[in-house]
Amino acid sequence: MVDIALPAENAATLASSTRVRALARLRLGDIGFRVLTRTAAIAVLIILGAVILSLIQGSLPALQAFGLNFLIEERWNPVTERFGALAPIYGTLVTSVIAMLIAMPVGLLIAMFLTELCPMWLRRPIGIAIELLAGIPSIIYGIWGLFIFAPFLQQTLQPFLITVFGNIPILSSLFAGPPYGIGVLTAGLILAIMVLPFITSISRDVFDAVPPVLKEAAYGIGCTTWEVFRHVVLPYTRVGVIGGIMLGLGRALGETMAVTFVIGNAHRVSASILAPGTTISATIANEFTEAVGDLYTSSLIALGLILFVITFIVLAAARFMLLQIERRIG
Amino acid sequence: MNRLYAARRLRNQIAMGLSLAATIFGLGWLVLILGALLWQGFSGLSVAVFTEMTPPPGAAGGLLNPIAGSLIVTVLAVLIGTPIGMLAGTYMAEYGRHDRLTMVVRFINDILLSAPSIVVGLFIYEVMVAPMGHFSGVAGAVALAVIVIPVVVRTTEDMLLLVPNPLREAATALGMPRAVVIRRVCYRAARAGMLTGVLLAVARISGETAPLLFTALNNQFWSLDLNAPMSSLPVVIFQFALSPYADWQKLAWTGALIITLTVLALSITARALAASRTEI
Numbered sequence: 025m026v027d028i029a030l031p032a033e034n035a036a037t038l039a040s041s042t043r044v045r046a047l048a049r050l051r052l053g054d055i056g057f058r059v060l061t062r063t064a065a066i067a068v069l070i071i072l073g074a075v076i077l078s079l080i081q082g083s084l085p086a087l088q089a090f091g092l093n094f095l096i097e098e099r100w101n102p103v104t105e106r107f108g109a110l111a112p113i114y115g116t117l118v119t120s121v122i123a124m125l126i127a128m129p130v131g132l133l134i135a136m137f138l139t140e141l142c143p144m145w146l147r148r149p150i151g152i153a154i155e156l157l158a159g160i161p162s163i164i165y166g167i168w169g170l171f172i173f174a175p176f177l178q179q180t181l182q183p184f185l186i187t188v189f190g191n192i193p194i195l196s197s198l199f200a201g202p203p204y205g206i207g208v209l210t211a212g213l214i215l216a217i218m219v220l221p222f223i224t225s226i227s228r229d230v231f232d233a234v235p236p237v238l239k240e241a242a243y244g245i246g247c248t249t250w251e252v253f254r255h256v257v258l259p260y261t262r263v264g265v266i267g268g269i270m271l272g273l274g275r276a277l278g279e280t281m282a283v284t285f286v287i288g289n290a291h292r293v294s295a296s297i298l299a300p301g302t303t304i305s306a307t308i309a310n311e312f313t314e315a316v317g318d319l320y321t322s323s324l325i326a327l328g329l330i331l332f333v334i335t336f337i338v339l340a341a342a343r344f345m346l347l348q349i350e351r352r353i354g
Numbered sequence: 355m356n357r358l359y360a361a362r363r364l365r366n367q368i369a370m371g372l373s374l375a376a377t378i379f380g381l382g383w384l385v386l387i388l389g390a391l392l393w394q395g396f397s398g399l400s401v402a403v404f405t406e407m408t409p410p411p412g413a414a415g416g417l418l419n420p421i422a423g424s425l426i427v428t429v430l431a432v433l434i435g436t437p438i439g440m441l442a443g444t445y446m447a448e449y450g451r452h453d454r455l456t457m458v459v460r461f462i463n464d465i466l467l468s469a470p471s472i473v474v475g476l477f478i479y480e481v482m483v484a485p486m487g488h489f490s491g492v493a494g495a496v497a498l499a500v501i502v503i504p505v506v507v508r509t510t511e512d513m514l515l516l517v518p519n520p521l522r523e524a525a526t527a528l529g530m531p532r533a534v535v536i537r538r539v540c541y542r543a544a545r546a547g548m549l550t551g552v553l554l555a556v557a558r559i560s561g562e563t564a565p566l567l568f569t570a571l572n573n574q575f576w577s578l579d580l581n582a583p584m585s586s587l588p589v590v591i592f593q594f595a596l597s598p599y600a601d602w603q604k605l606a607w608t609g610a611l612i613i614t615l616t617v618l619a620l621s622i623t624a625r626a627l628a629a630s631r632t633e634i
């Protein structure tokens with residue numbers, strides 16, 4: 025009895041000790057994996073912090089040399105090393121405004137078509153086609169804009185605008201000058217085509233999330249499709265739609281390659297939207313590798329910092345609004 | 355009363371007509387761009403494009419070195435970016451589903467997802483190219499990895515959140531620790547979706563030009579040295595399209611066609627994968 029019990033007891037302690045060790049190993053593995061994933065999550069934050077810090081550090085020389093004047097100085101002269109960001113900032117804003125003026129109504133109308141009007145079997149194909157448009161790399165828009173779209177505008181739309189608005193006092197300065205083909209208007213139009221899919225797909229998603237009961241109730245009292253859309257769907261999804269539009273705006277502000285091809289890279293602020301101009305991203309793309317001297321490079325990095333700050337604010341606002349609508353819809 | 359009805363009906367018809375017109379307008383661009391691309395690109399497509407180096411102006415040549423460079427830089431970027439992105443997404447969906455860190459990371463990640471890519475180029479220039487003293491393929495790969503990470507984080511988190519909780523509970527009831535549950539059960543259930551994320555990330559970076567302009571720069575010659583400037587398809591397209599030489603422009607169109615077809619194939623594959631996942 026005793027000689028059996030002893031080894032048995034031994035075996036039990038042996039088993040429990042391997043068990044303890046196995047459990048310890050598993051727990052260690054668990055903690056290790058947890059720490060690893062947490063580190064990776066924090067790495068995302070570190071990336072953002074590093075981007076901001078490196079941009080600030082890189083732009084210090086320019087900011088020290090020019091101060092806040094950098095923001096309102098139009099001259100951009102690499103020879104005398106006088107740099108000001110006014111022309112690129114102006115170009116960025118104007119091209120984005122043109123893009124949004126076109127993409128916003130068109131995108132919302134397409135989203136309305138997709139959620140209210142389109143036959144079921146066509147919805148998926150059209151949705152996919154719109155998303156494919158979003159997936160086309162921006163350099164493709166650039167090369168297409170340069171070789172096909174700009175010459176087309178030069179021959180058709182731009183002469184038309186000049187003749188129509190040439191004699192109206194205020195509008196004539198907006199459409200002054202010869203039709204170059206490339207210029208602020210062309211860049212704005214290309215940006216409009218590029219951000220259209222973003223606005224469309226987000227608006228479609230938020231329109232789809234409207235509870236059917238609300239729409240059915242409105243149809244039940246005799247509203248037309250347009251009235252349902254205008255007075256039920258749109259008010260219900262307002263925050264989400266604005267969020268989607270801001271997201272598109274963020275894209276338009278930061279877009280580089282498509283704009284670089286067609287904007288003409290001229291550092292000046294001109295009232296005419298037919299004239300060549302420049303944007304922040306196009307200036308950096310065109311000049312960075314050729315920049316000689318610390319001040320020149322630093323000025324370009326300062327432009328990058330300005331761009332990042334602007335887009336960060338716009339995108340943060342967009343996300344904040346989309347979060348709100350997500351919360352409301354649940 | 356009848357007039358009111360007529361007016362409302364008319365307004366409705368106008369709105370519906372406009373929405374139909376807007377849709378045709380939107381899809382028209384896709385047709386126009388793809389049409390021009392196929393028209394201009396296919397005529398330049400030949401075996402030489404894939405077997406010869408980029409030519410000097412006026413000579414015949416191909417796009418072999420930029421294609422190879424693009425492949426190397428893309429693969430490297432995915433190898434660097436995917437593990438970080440997947441681990442971060444795992445933390446957000448599994449360990450810290452409701453904690454504050456996850457909220458903040460999700461917000462920041464969504465912003466990084468649409469941040470201007472040229473700023474990423476400037477960032478890598480500052481932290482890698484300037485200290486190293488020269489442009490390099492590695493710097494280009496790291497720049498693209500910074501773009502890969504947010505895409506992978508987002509899809510990994512979304513896909514893991516779709517894994518039903520009873521699966522986790524069943525696995526935990528068998529005595530599996532959390533890490534094993536995640537790796538053996540959740541990853542397996544979300545495999546197709548996570549792969550979709552990687553494909554989308556590849557599609558996203560294979561056309562990216564701006565971050566490569568001042569990190570990988572460009573190289574006219576055959577070079578696989580990651581420590582030297584490396585050629586890539588988008589940068590070559592940029593350079594050739596803006597040149598005054600007709601044969602360079604022709605090559606730029608062909609390169610653009612190759613990139614677009616690659617991107618479209620990748621995103622359609624990703625979509626098909628995602629669709630097969632939801633049917634299960």
